[in-house]
Amino acid sequence: MSLQRAKPTPPNDDKRWKIITATMRRNGYADHALIEALHGVQDAFGYLDEASMRFVAESLDLPLSKVFGVATFYHLFMLKPKGRHACVVCTGTACYIKGAGGLIEDIESRYGVNPGETTPDNALSVLSARCVGACGLAPAVVLDGTVLGKVTGPDLLARLKEIEQ
């Protein structure tokens, strides 16, 4: 009989969870790996939400309260933004080279918000991530959970205008 406990299931089938699971596995699922696991989630998704914290807690066999505690204690972690829409601009190397900086400038000039900020009407939160796992599609943006590839400034502003309706 195996003593291994069942592996928790990631919140969805997004392939970024594979990277995070691999990080936790590399750390032997030790609880000191918590901060690194949370960094992994933030780098891949741009922020931490309840489903991701629950997955990390189950993977590391820690109480959810501890994961929440760490995530809210350290200012380096960004909890799920309060905007009705979330636009995560990937600023990893591949995306940066292909113009992610320009996308951030375009958003800033249209909406007046930078990564980490939400428009005053709470319609849009802008975030950045360090690699959303779609380097072949650089520059990539994740808009309300959907990965958009080879994004240009005009494309992005048009998509944002569409979701505003």
Ligand code: FES
């Ligand atoms: S660097 Fe942007 S998807 Fe990998």
